[in-house]
Amino acid sequence: MSALQTSDLTAVAAPRPVAVQMTKVDKYYGKFKALSGIDLTVRKGEKIVICGPSGSGKSTLIRTINRLEPHDGGTIVVNGITLDGSPTSVQDVRLECGMVFQQFNLFPHLTILENCMLAPRLTRKLSKEQAEAVATKYLERVHIGAQAHKFPSQLSGGQQQRVAIARALCMEPPIMLFDEPTSALDPEMIKEVLQVMEDLAEDGMTMICVTHEMGFARRVANRVVFMDQGEIVEEAGTDAFFETPKSDRLKNFLAQILH
Amino acid sequence: MELFSDQFNGYLWQMAQGAYVTLQLFAAGFSLALVIGVLVGIITLSKNIVIQAFWKVYSSIIMGVPSLLIIFLLYYGGSAMLSGIFGTDRSFDVTPFGAGVAALTIVYACYIAELVHGAVMNLPKGQFEACSALAIRPIAAWRHVILPQLTRLALPGLINIWMIVLKDTPLVSLAGLNDLVANAKIAAGATKEPFIFFIAASLFFIAFSALTLRLSARLETRFNRGIAEVKA
Numbered sequence: 001m002s003a004l005q006t007s008d009l010t011a012v013a014a015p016r017p018v019a020v021q022m023t024k025v026d027k028y029y030g031k032f033k034a035l036s037g038i039d040l041t042v043r044k045g046e047k048i049v050i051c052g053p054s055g056s057g058k059s060t061l062i063r064t065i066n067r068l069e070p071h072d073g074g075t076i077v078v079n080g081i082t083l084d085g086s087p088t089s090v091q092d093v094r095l096e097c098g099m100v101f102q103q104f105n106l107f108p109h110l111t112i113l114e115n116c117m118l119a120p121r122l123t124r125k126l127s128k129e130q131a132e133a134v135a136t137k138y139l140e141r142v143h144i145g146a147q148a149h150k151f152p153s154q155l156s157g158g159q160q161q162r163v164a165i166a167r168a169l170c171m172e173p174p175i176m177l178f179d180e181p182t183s184a185l186d187p188e189m190i191k192e193v194l195q196v197m198e199d200l201a202e203d204g205m206t207m208i209c210v211t212h213e214m215g216f217a218r219r220v221a222n223r224v225v226f227m228d229q230g231e232i233v234e235e236a237g238t239d240a241f242f243e244t245p246k247s248d249r250l251k252n253f254l255a256q257i258l259h
Numbered sequence: 260m261e262l263f264s265d266q267f268n269g270y271l272w273q274m275a276q277g278a279y280v281t282l283q284l285f286a287a288g289f290s291l292a293l294v295i296g297v298l299v300g301i302i303t304l305s306k307n308i309v310i311q312a313f314w315k316v317y318s319s320i321i322m323g324v325p326s327l328l329i330i331f332l333l334y335y336g337g338s339a340m341l342s343g344i345f346g347t348d349r350s351f352d353v354t355p356f357g358a359g360v361a362a363l364t365i366v367y368a369c370y371i372a373e374l375v376h377g378a379v380m381n382l383p384k385g386q387f388e389a390c391s392a393l394a395i396r397p398i399a400a401w402r403h404v405i406l407p408q409l410t411r412l413a414l415p416g417l418i419n420i421w422m423i424v425l426k427d428t429p430l431v432s433l434a435g436l437n438d439l440v441a442n443a444k445i446a447a448g449a450t451k452e453p454f455i456f457f458i459a460a461s462l463f464f465i466a467f468s469a470l471t472l473r474l475s476a477r478l479e480t481r482f483n484r485g486i487a488e489v490k491a
């Protein structure tokens with residue numbers, strides 16, 4: 001058998017490369033164990049939704065991936081970079097991951113455009129013109145180009161969250177992390193933000209989303225992860241997750257959240 | 260005494276020179292206190308217990324002692340302290356001006372550092388996290404995101420300190436500095452005209468306060484960029 005054939009075969013059979021690999025990850029806040037033995041593999045282009053009751057460790061999990069929280073045990077590898085706590089590994093991993101927060105966290109003293117230009121200028125060393133072009137492109141993509149010269153405080157919550165998404169996209173990260181991006185929004189604004197996220201998913205972005213929006217999970221996610229008390233209790237393909245939940249804890253959770 | 264006689268004009272001229280000394284003392288003291296206070300304020304945000312403990316003790320001593328005592332300590336004890344640090348074979352002249360600048364710097368750097376702490380506590384944690392998530396390095400994050408917002412939060416307190424430093428400058432006259440108030444006192448004593456010269460000195464401080472208020476209003480508009488619109 002020739003080398004060519006073998007590589008062809010593996011190319012067909014091999015699953016997509018791994019984007020995020022968490023192995024036996026533990027995390028403590030003082031003596032409190034917030035994550036225990038987390039094993040999670042996310043492949044390039046996958047959309048993962050993480051759900052679970054309040055305090056189950058969803059935010060902590062997603063924040064260990066870009067090291068907003070350091071983990072205390074196990075390993076996390078992001079696009080081949082092992083998070084070992086060295087400044088270079090942290091910086092490199094953060095360049096791979098964009099993040100969107102529940103509270104938007106826009107910079108209030110900068111305009112929408114400046115919010116989007118800052119990190120590309122400082123971190124990717126783009127010129128002013130290049131950064132402005134990138135910012136304009138992504139602001140238009142989240143349908144907010146017309147507001148570029150306003151300040152965050154002049155926009156609605158939904159608009160601010162779309163700016164926050166654009167700001168993260170301006171770094172052109174291959175992976176996007178979302179921590180309850182719609183939880184702080186009034187109901188009428190949730191849709192516009194979810195729509196932007198769905199568009200992003202269609203473009204093949206690797207996405208890890210903590211959210212309670214189960215409709216979004218059904219439409220977009222490849223897999224759903226259920227957490228409780230710092231553990232991953234159940235993880236399944238989206239249809240199986242909702243149709244045939246196995247553990248009682250997940251059944252109870254779904255019964256509550258879907259009424 | 261006759262107004263605008265040669266003698267009178269001579270005293271007025273002396274007061275003008277005193278006012279110049281007061282302004283120099285204020286400018287040097289306040290700007291050094293600002294720079295050192297902000298740096299110390301940022302450094303003492305560290306969670307390191309040694310730094311924390313040292314800062315707690317040091318700041319409560321400095322802020323607990325009257326500024327006048329620190330001026331005296333530095334003026335009368337300054338050359339002994341410098342000889343102690345740099346070796347006894349050299350002698351050091353401590354001028355009242357030097358001691359005054361050093362004392363104002365030491366005292367008000369403490370207050371400014373505390374002001375910085377308060378402002379940082381009031382800044383939402385999400386601002387720091389957003390910078391980290393965007394891979395903005397700490398120094399750049401401080402410069403472009405944190406400090407501009409701290410300035411806005413700390414500005415009213417800074418204006419207060421600015422006024423207090425100005426009003427503390429006459430204390431240095433007690434160490435022999437010929438500032439505005441010292442020269443007003445000399446003129447008032449020599450001419451037996453206390454009202455004219457002390458009121459003239461007061462007018463100087465009032466004029467300076469008025470200028471300060473205009474400046475602070477301008478700065479506030481500038482730093483409230485983006486925030487003011489919410490209230491409008």
Ligand SMILES: Nc1ncnc2c1ncn2[C@@H]1O[C@H](COP(=O)(O)OP(=O)(O)OP(=O)(O)O)[C@@H](O)[C@H]1O
Pocket residue numbers: 029032034052053054055056057058059060061
């Ligand atoms: N900085 C911290 N210090 C101490 N304990 C913390 C800290 N952050 C989170 N915790 C605790 O860790 C646990 C997990 O918190 P986490 O924020 O990850 O939960 P979550 O699943 O995101 O909850 P929610 O749905 O309310 O956002 C909670 O019990 C919380 O109280």
Ligand SMILES: [Mg+2]
Pocket residue numbers: 058059060179180
């Ligand atoms: Mg959370």
